[in-house]
Amino acid sequence: MVNVVKIAVRNLLRYTRRSLLTVSLIAFGVVFVLVFVAMAGSFKEAIVGSITDNYLGHLQIHRRGYVASIESLPLNLNIEPAKLAEIQQALREVPEVAGASERIKFNAMFSTFVETTGLRVTAVYPDQEFAVCPKLPTRVAQGDRTPAALARGKILVPELLARGMGIKVGATVVVVATNKDGSVNGKTLLVSGIIESATGPGGRDGYIHFEDAMEILRMPGKEITEVAIRLRDFGQIERVGRALRERLEGGGGGQAALEVHTWAQLSPFSTVARLIDMMALFMKVMLIAIVLISVLNVMIMAVYERVREIGTIAAIGTLPSRILSLFLVEGVLLGVAGAAAGVLAGAAIILALNVWKVSVRFGGSLQLFVLSPRIDLFEVLVASLMVIVVSVVASVQPAVRASRMEPIDALRHV
Amino acid sequence: MKLLGVLRTKGQRPAPPQGAGGGAKAQGATVVRATDLTKTYAADGVEVRALRGVSVDVEAGSFIAFIGPSGSGKTTLLNLLGCLDKPSSGGLEVSGTDVTRLDRRQAAAFRGAQIGFVFQSFNLIPVLTALENVEYPLVMVQDRPASERRTRVLELLEAVGMADQRDKRPEQLSGGQKQRVAIARALVTRPELVLADEPTANLDRETAYTIIALMKKMRDEVGTTFLFATHDTRIIGAAELVYTLEDGQLTGRQERRG
Numbered sequence: 121m122v123n124v125v126k127i128a129v130r131n132l133l134r135y136t137r138r139s140l141l142t143v144s145l146i147a148f149g150v151v152f153v154l155v156f157v158a159m160a161g162s163f164k165e166a167i168v169g170s171i172t173d174n175y176l177g178h179l180q181i182h183r184r185g186y187v188a189s190i191e192s193l194p195l196n197l198n199i200e201p202a203k204l205a206e207i208q209q210a211l212r213e214v215p216e217v218a219g220a221s222e223r224i225k226f227n228a229m230f231s232t233f234v235e236t237t238g239l240r241v242t243a244v245y246p247d248q249e250f251a252v253c254p255k256l257p258t259r260v261a262q263g264d265r266t267p268a269a270l271a272r273g274k275i276l277v278p279e280l281l282a283r284g285m286g287i288k289v290g291a292t293v294v295v296v297a298t299n300k301d302g303s304v305n306g307k308t309l310l311v312s313g314i315i316e317s318a319t320g321p322g323g324r325d326g327y328i329h330f331e332d333a334m335e336i337l338r339m340p341g342k343e344i345t346e347v348a349i350r351l352r353d354f355g356q357i358e359r360v361g362r363a364l365r366e367r368l369e370g371g372g373g374g375q376a377a378l379e380v381h382t383w384a385q386l387s388p389f390s391t392v393a394r395l396i397d398m399m400a401l402f403m404k405v406m407l408i409a410i411v412l413i414s415v416l417n418v419m420i421m422a423v424y425e426r427v428r429e430i431g432t433i434a435a436i437g438t439l440p441s442r443i444l445s446l447f448l449v450e451g452v453l454l455g456v457a458g459a460a461a462g463v464l465a466g467a468a469i470i471l472a473l474n475v476w477k478v479s480v481r482f483g484g485s486l487q488l489f490v491l492s493p494r495i496d497l498f499e500v501l502v503a504s505l506m507v508i509v510v511s512v513v514a515s516v517q518p519a520v521r522a523s524r525m526e527p528i529d530a531l532r533h534v
Numbered sequence: 535m536k537l538l539g540v541l542r543t544k545g546q547r548p549a550p551p552q553g554a555g556g557g558a559k560a561q562g563a564t565v566v567r568a569t570d571l572t573k574t575y576a577a578d579g580v581e582v583r584a585l586r587g588v589s590v591d592v593e594a595g596s597f598i599a600f601i602g603p604s605g606s607g608k609t610t611l612l613n614l615l616g617c618l619d620k621p622s623s624g625g626l627e628v629s630g631t632d633v634t635r636l637d638r639r640q641a642a643a644f645r646g647a648q649i650g651f652v653f654q655s656f657n658l659i660p661v662l663t664a665l666e667n668v669e670y671p672l673v674m675v676q677d678r679p680a681s682e683r684r685t686r687v688l689e690l691l692e693a694v695g696m697a698d699q700r701d702k703r704p705e706q707l708s709g710g711q712k713q714r715v716a717i718a719r720a721l722v723t724r725p726e727l728v729l730a731d732e733p734t735a736n737l738d739r740e741t742a743y744t745i746i747a748l749m750k751k752m753r754d755e756v757g758t759t760f761l762f763a764t765h766d767t768r769i770i771g772a773a774e775l776v777y778t779l780e781d782g783q784l785t786g787r788q789e790r791r792g
Contacts, residue, residue: 124674127674130662303593428655430656437671437673439643439646440642526618
């Protein structure tokens with residue numbers, strides 16, 4: 121085998137420029153795939169991280185039907201105390217749960233005494249919310265960035281409204297809402313900070329303390345709209361989601377059943393994430409095409425140019441199987457060299473991107489997404505193996521053709 | 535020059551397939567027995583009868599030239615004897631093996647074990663050095679161990695006067711040097727039979743004489759049978775038996791003593 125490889129290497133070096141061009145083309149394809157996968161993965165991770173760490177959490181539990189009408193933030197689909205206790209018990213039994221934040225969401229009127237507008241209120245227990253959404257403080261453009269910003273009697277006002285209505289930190293505002301019985305109530309709150317949405321200035325989402333919401337909504341007992349859950353390991357989302365679904369979605373007892381959703385089911389970005397995955401797949405298909413065409417082209421040329429040589433080695437007794445292996449090894453070597461060069465160059469580029477800290481900022485968002493492209497060894501192995509396998513496939517036809525040549529015909533070839 | 539002791543080591547000859555003779559034939563033994571060989575080609579829809587009932591026996595250690603005008607069937611006959619082609623009819627035994635029954639793979643193995651080829655255009659492998667070209671059949675055909683290969687190859691290169699050029703590639707060699715390397719390659723597997731088709735056609739007069747002398751010396755020292763297809767009067771002059779082919783038939787047989 122060593123001699124087969126030696127001869128194959130020499131034959132490739134015989135046409136150095138052509139071999140180098142082919143290896144470069146394959147390497148370019150590998151680099152493209154690896155860098156794209158690394159960048160896309162990093163981008164996806166950054167965005168998903170932003171979505172989950174800012175407001176969604178990894179999983180959410182709602183009363184059945186709530187998500188379908190989420191835009192109107194209906195209060196009549198809140199989770200009642202008995203079910204909440206069931207949820208709390210279930211979450212205590214799941215060790216992967218790092219934190220859970222109980223929330224009430226409702227529409228309200230927001231007034232500075234001079235102007236009034238609509239507001240979407242999320243009422244939380246600050247410690248729970250900061251544990252589930254660790255990036256929440258990074259969205260606070262002005263004011264207090266600690267859980268104290270959401271102490272009772274305080275409000276984080278969305279930047280869009282603050283700017284439009286000229287609200288400063290320390291100002292007093294009123295939040296008025298209608299409860300599920302139809303009665304209206306309001307509460308005066310102190311502006312503790314100005315908060316932007318996860319994707320930059322915009323949105324009408326403000327935060328207050330959970331008990332302030334209970335007071336505004338005149339709740340006789342504790343009801344919640346949702347529980348946002350953060351897991352210790354992002355990779356466990358599907359598994360824990362399934363387990364919670366089995367436990368909580370049974371329903372019964374006259375009460376509506378609960379629904380457990382992953383972040384991907386709640387955010388439209390999951391479609392973008394799937395699109396990114398599809399693009400990575402498309403890149404791999406392109407790589408297969410590049411390798412297939414370039415190796416096939418080189419090997420067909422190699423056989424065509426060396427017909428007399430094939431005739432000679434066949435005449436002096438080289439078995440067809442060995443002639444086949446000579447050409448297969450040539451093709452494989454092209455693939456191996458291209459994959460190796462591509463992996464090295466790809467790794468260097470990914471390293472350089474990490475050193476240079478490529479960052480993305482959406483609009484005027486406070487949050488800077490620093491991309492940290494990295495590639496799994498598995499992805500590298502998949503790309504390399506794919507190149508080598510396709511090189512073999514591309515070499516098969518020319519190699520079989522060479523091995524089946526009749527020496528007498530090949531020797532006559534001009 | 536001390537020649538080719540290693541080629542006489544009979545015990546190291548590769549086992550030929552299908553009951554081939556195995557080992558160099560004693561002088562006078564029959565190496566080739568062709569009986570009423572015919573070969574018909576279809577060229578552009580026209581049937582061409584390249585050989586028409588050729589019968590010939592070749593004794594071991596012969597130095598035989600097949601001569602005749604172009605298209606007389608010399609090369610076709612050599613191709614049949616070399617198991618590169620199959621006769622349309624007739625019988626053909628080489629080294630005791632009925633080669634008409636060999637399939638592609640068996641024919642390749644038989645050629646690798648029993649037959650050496652010397653081509654008009656030398657047909658050396660361009661990416662290999664002189665030494666590697668000679669070594670090629672031992673490596674890629676017979677899978678001989680490295681130590682045995684090296685001894686045999688170096689002795690042969692010494693014998694053909696190419697030991698000092700062993701690391702050169704074919705492109706760096708003259709025509710005569712290439713043919714010397716080709717002869718060494720043909721002999722390195724210790725074949726019963728060496729077939730040479732116009733081996734001197736591309737060589738100048740002086741080089742051609744040197745190459746002929748070299749082959750004859752190999753025959754004398756090793757006992758290999760040499761068959762030539764040629765127009766070259768220098769080979770014809772050196773041959774001990776000359777067959778004339780015309781229109782695919784043997785029309786003359788002339789014994790000489792060189």
